[in-house]
Every structure is written in structure tokens, then in C-alpha cells.
Amino acid sequence: MTEKIHPVILCGGSGTRLWPRSRIARPKPFLPLMGEQTLFEATLERCSDPAVFAPPIIVTGSAHLAHVTAQSASAAGSTIIVEPGAKNTAPAIALAARHLPADAIMLVCPSDHYIADVAAFTAAARTAGSLAADNWMVAFGIEATSPETGFGYILAGEDIPGQPGGKRIQRFVEKPDLARAQRFLDAGGYSWNGGIFAFRAGALLAELDHHRPEMAHAVERAMALAGSDIDTVHPDADAFAGIAGESIDYAVMENTARAAVVAANMGWSDIGNWEALRDARLRDAQMRDADGNVRLGPGELVACRNVMVDSDGPTVSVIGLEDVVIVVDGNDILVTTTAGAQKVGKLHGAANQ
Amino acid sequence: MTEKIHPVILCGGSGTRLWPRSRIARPKPFLPLMGEQTLFEATLERCSDPAVFAPPIIVTGSAHLAHVTAQSASAAGSTIIVEPGAKNTAPAIALAARHLPADAIMLVCPSDHYIADVAAFTAAARTAGSLAADNWMVAFGIEATSPETGFGYILAGEDIPGQPGGKRIQRFVEKPDLARAQRFLDAGGYSWNGGIFAFRAGALLAELDHHRPEMAHAVERAMALAGSDIDTVHPDADAFAGIAGESIDYAVMENTARAAVVAANMGWSDIGNWEALRDARLRDAQMRDADGNVRLGPGELVACRNVMVDSDGPTVSVIGLEDVVIVVDGNDILVTTTAGAQKVGKLHGAANQ
Numbered sequence: 050m051t052e053k054i055h056p057v058i059l060c061g062g063s064g065t066r067l068w069p070r071s072r073i074a075r076p077k078p079f080l081p082l083m084g085e086q087t088l089f090e091a092t093l094e095r096c097s098d099p100a101v102f103a104p105p106i107i108v109t110g111s112a113h114l115a116h117v118t119a120q121s122a123s124a125a126g127s128t129i130i131v132e133p134g135a136k137n138t139a140p141a142i143a144l145a146a147r148h149l150p151a152d153a154i155m156l157v158c159p160s161d162h163y164i165a166d167v168a169a170f171t172a173a174a175r176t177a178g179s180l181a182a183d184n185w186m187v188a189f190g191i192e193a194t195s196p197e198t199g200f201g202y203i204l205a206g207e208d209i210p211g212q213p214g215g216k217r218i219q220r221f222v223e224k225p226d227l228a229r230a231q232r233f234l235d236a237g238g239y240s241w242n243g244g245i246f247a248f249r250a251g252a253l254l255a256e257l258d259h260h261r262p263e264m265a266h267a268v269e270r271a272m273a274l275a276g277s278d279i280d281t282v283h284p285d286a287d288a289f290a291g292i293a294g295e296s297i298d299y300a301v302m303e304n305t306a307r308a309a310v311v312a313a314n315m316g317w318s319d320i321g322n323w324e325a326l327r328d329a330r331l332r333d334a335q336m337r338d339a340d341g342n343v344r345l346g347p348g349e350l351v352a353c354r355n356v357m358v359d360s361d362g363p364t365v366s367v368i369g370l371e372d373v374v375i376v377v378d379g380n381d382i383l384v385t386t387t388a389g390a391q392k393v394g395k396l397h398g399a400a401n402q
Numbered sequence: 403m404t405e406k407i408h409p410v411i412l413c414g415g416s417g418t419r420l421w422p423r424s425r426i427a428r429p430k431p432f433l434p435l436m437g438e439q440t441l442f443e444a445t446l447e448r449c450s451d452p453a454v455f456a457p458p459i460i461v462t463g464s465a466h467l468a469h470v471t472a473q474s475a476s477a478a479g480s481t482i483i484v485e486p487g488a489k490n491t492a493p494a495i496a497l498a499a500r501h502l503p504a505d506a507i508m509l510v511c512p513s514d515h516y517i518a519d520v521a522a523f524t525a526a527a528r529t530a531g532s533l534a535a536d537n538w539m540v541a542f543g544i545e546a547t548s549p550e551t552g553f554g555y556i557l558a559g560e561d562i563p564g565q566p567g568g569k570r571i572q573r574f575v576e577k578p579d580l581a582r583a584q585r586f587l588d589a590g591g592y593s594w595n596g597g598i599f600a601f602r603a604g605a606l607l608a609e610l611d612h613h614r615p616e617m618a619h620a621v622e623r624a625m626a627l628a629g630s631d632i633d634t635v636h637p638d639a640d641a642f643a644g645i646a647g648e649s650i651d652y653a654v655m656e657n658t659a660r661a662a663v664v665a666a667n668m669g670w671s672d673i674g675n676w677e678a679l680r681d682a683r684l685r686d687a688q689m690r691d692a693d694g695n696v697r698l699g700p701g702e703l704v705a706c707r708n709v710m711v712d713s714d715g716p717t718v719s720v721i722g723l724e725d726v727v728i729v730v731d732g733n734d735i736l737v738t739t740t741a742g743a744q745k746v747g748k749l750h751g752a753a754n755q
Contacts, residue, residue, distance in 0.1 A: 349750050351748075367738070368742035368745050386722035
């Protein structure tokens, strides 16, 4: 494959599950949660090798435009498509597909995930690009390493001839309960659906036209009437407003006859809550101490294991805890067990920002 | 007994075990840890019934004089004795004894303990005063309600004829290990030594003169050379400086032939660390919630049990914890298991104030 891949970076998110660090006005993609770069910056950098990638297309809402502009300054040639409203992933991806030539290969990437192994990501992107060029609708299948109940799963089917590394998708599975997730893990063949996809732009639009004609036409109209300057596209708000929001999984992937999966073992995390962030940081030898604790900001941990402290200033001293996350952000302090991390979004502070 | 009891309030303390709320410059007695009053103010109020008590004598160091003055304004007729140095309890008590007439009955009270049942305290004080008038050296024996390893114990002996409620002290026991503390609790007859004592001033000085003649003479000299104004006494620093510091327990109580104990079941706590404060607050129905949590300051507790949050401002949100104490004070945050609370004084923040 010699054609360059067009990264399509999706920037949304509400900012409650990593409260109080993430906020509605400062959501997860724009925070430096893993190292110095923000997740968004790292996503851009991951897709910046000019031997593989064309300049990125960033799809975002007006609420995040200031963050996007500030943090994408170094991405030469990038285009920003400003969604007139939040309509889930299918319309966002279709806007980008409409913007590109029909033969362009798109790689759709969420901007709020972490990927430790960039080389593995790039290799999977090349494989997926090759399949997409052959009109496959390609999902990355993230290697399942634990019985996660927070992700959808992909069951891989038979090999695709002439496409090494590509398999047909036999089935998409909704988020399972723990017992079922464990069976998936034991059985093998199941991977996590991480929301990373590759398409040929024209092929995606044809599938959308077939399975969701109203959405396809609304997107076409919104782009035909779009205002734009040199690097920003403003799809028409009225045309876009009538769209029923839907994920690309439901709108296309589960309906197409040409769904493919590419296995990706690349140290991926969706950093979906404080436990996931703690785990991702613990896997980074430079971030953990000898007792398996992570401390960002001043403080002291005594007789602690697998504790994460993340303070924006105050000194945090911790004694005797295990599997607890402590976050200090301005006037808000969160102390939660890792098991309780999934309840963070329901806290008054997070829900009533 | 009709003679009034002279409260002798001892105000010292270093301020590390309740760090970060207590500090060297703002130690425990002067903090409102239980309700609106500080422990020192509550100690004064407990000894303020003019039918029972004479005005108090407060023994403190110059470092705490500002706190003492500010918080004792309402104690009419009080006298402050400013210790020239910290020499443990025996010299401090002897200074007060020297200041009083020989026949005065003294009730020595630490200023950093909590007593829930003031009526029980007063009743025990009357009983102890009666024994002291008969030249007994009297210790309060705090009812042992758990196998505490942090206190010395008093083993009561035979009844003292003509003194209902008074028993001879058979033995003082150093802080025991847990197994021994449990045996004491099972055996009965053992009570905690809470550092509350009653003496006739002249009798105490006679005992001190007998068992610690050098200390007795140094105190006598320090008071003979003392400077004083209407309500403050400054014992002579040079005379006081040569004293070898020692507790009243070692200097007098364990040597006298006339040691007595009065049982006191009065909801006492020494509030010796964050666990003890958590426990004292949990016993107060107005301070705990339905799940056995205590929250001072803004915040939210979800799926927590026996958690105490004590914040001076920031909002603290807690999920899923049990038996944990969280304290916010200025730029310092402490998160500790109750079992770990005894290590607080060793934290860098507490040790290097």
C-alpha cells in the first residue's frame, strides 16, 4: 500500500468520569493524563509520520474548538470540521468522508484513548488501510487482556484471502456481564471494539447511503452548504440538525456485508475512568514506585499499594491504603476505591458542573 | 465536702498526632475538635461550676500563652502560670501546688481530652476531692471499654474505709501489648490512667519533697523568685531550668503509700490520634450519619462506612471506603486508614513543621 492514510480524529466527550480533573469545559482529550502530552496531542502525533499519514481531519464541536486549535497548531495541514451539534460518531465520520476524495483511506481515531506502542498502532493502521482500499469496513480489534465489562466485543471470523492480518467480523457483541466477558477471554477470538476504524471514504458513504439514507443525505446537504476557510469547515447547522444521532457501529458496522477486523496489540487503554487511568499509569515503569503506587504532585505514601495520588498542588499524605485513587483539582478532592471509580460520574460534583 | 476544688489545667502538647489539623503553632487543646468549643475551652467550662470549683490555675508555656489568654478570657479569676520550660507534668503540677494554700484541693486536668458526661466528671471530682482532703494522692481511673495499648492502666485494690468510691491503687501498669490489654479488660479491676489527679497541695508537696527532693526544692525556689502580675505568674527560669523533667506518675503516684483511684465512667477520650477523634465523634449521634460516617466541611460520601472527612474548605467526595480518615487543612491533605492513624506523627509533613 502506498496511498497515504487520512487520520480522522474525533474530539468530543462530556468530562464526568474523570472528574474532578476532567470538567465539561476541559474534557479528557485535552488533559495531559499520560506524560507531558495531552491525549489529543498524542493522538495527532501518533498519526504524524508523513510516510504513512496525510494531514489529519479533526471533527469537533464548537465547545472544544479553542482547545483543538491550541493543541493542533503543530499538525501541519490539518483541517478542522466543526460539528453543528453532537450526533454520535456516524454523522461525524460521514462529514469527514464527504470532505475527502472518494478514494481517500480514512483512519478514524478517538482522541481520548492512550496507546503505549505506537509502532504496533502504525502496523495495524497499514493493515487496516490495505483492507479499506479493497472496500472493507475495518475495525481495530483490541487484544482483550482481561474480562472487561465496559467494552463491546468483536468476534473474528475467517481470514480474508489476499489480506494478511485481516479477518471477517463474525459478530459484534454488546457490553457483556462479567461471566460472559470471562468466557470470551477464555474462548479466544474475541477482541475489544476500541472505536478505531478504517474506511475508503466513498465506500463508507455508499454503505451509509444504503443503510442510513436519511443520514447520508443530511450529511451530504450539510457539507454542500458548508462555510469554510482555509483550514476550518462549518457544515450547515440546519441540515445537520435533523439527523438522528447514531454510532458508526450501529449505522454501518453491524449492517455491512464487508466488516473486517485487524488485531491490534498496542498497549491500548480508553482511560474510561480513574481505575483505567491508574492501571495505564501502573503499566508505565517510569510512573510507578516500587510498591505499585503512582504519585503525581507533592506528598508521601506510607504502607500503600496500588494507590494513585494525582494532585494539582496540595501535599497529599496517605497511610495504609490499597487500590485507592486520590485526586485533587482546585477546590475538589476525590477519594475513591478503584472499584468505586465507575460511580464518579454520578457524584454531585461531577453531575452538576 | 464543702471546700471548693481548684482546677489545675495543664496546657502543653506538640501537635503531630493530629496533623495536619493540629500544628506546632496551633496544638490540639486550642482546636474545636468536638463541637464549637476548643478542648481547652471545654476543659475550663467543665470546671466552672462555682458551687464546686474555685477559679482555675492554668499552667502553660510561653509558646501557647497567646492561645491560653485568648481562650480563657471568660474564666473569671483565673491564674496563668507560665512554665519557663517543658519539664513534663510533675514540675508543672508542683508549681501550681506552690501557688496555692497548703490546704487547697487541686484537680489536675489535661486540657486536650474530651469528656462527654460532665455530670459524671463532676461527681468523680467531688469524690476525688474528698479523698485528697484526707491526704490521698488520687488518680481518676477511666473505665476501660476496649483493649487499648496506648494508655497506662491502674489496678484498683481494696476499698478505703470512710471514703465511698475510693479504692487504694494496687499497681500502675505501663502501656500493655494487645494480649495483655485484653486480659486486663477481661479480668476487670483495671482502668485507664487518664492523667487526671486530685491532691491536697501541701500533701503533694510533702510527697514530692520526700520522693523527689531536688525537684521540690527547685520548684520552691522558682516560685519564691517568680515575677507576677495580677493574674500571671512567671516562675524563675534559672531555678526551673535545672529540673529533670518527669511525670507525676513516676515522681509521686508510683512511690506514695497513699495512692487512691476513683472510678470515672464519663465518655472520656484522650483524642490521641485521628482514629480516637473519629471514634469520639461517631459516639456523638449529632455528628454521625446513618452509615456511621462523620463529615465536617462540604462533600459527599457514597457507599462509605465509618469514614470521617474533616475539611477546612475544599469539597471532598468519597466512594467505597471504610474506616478511613480524610483531613484537609490548608495545603495539606491526609488520607489514612484508622489503623494507620498512629503513624501520622511520623509523616514528613508532621515531623518537619
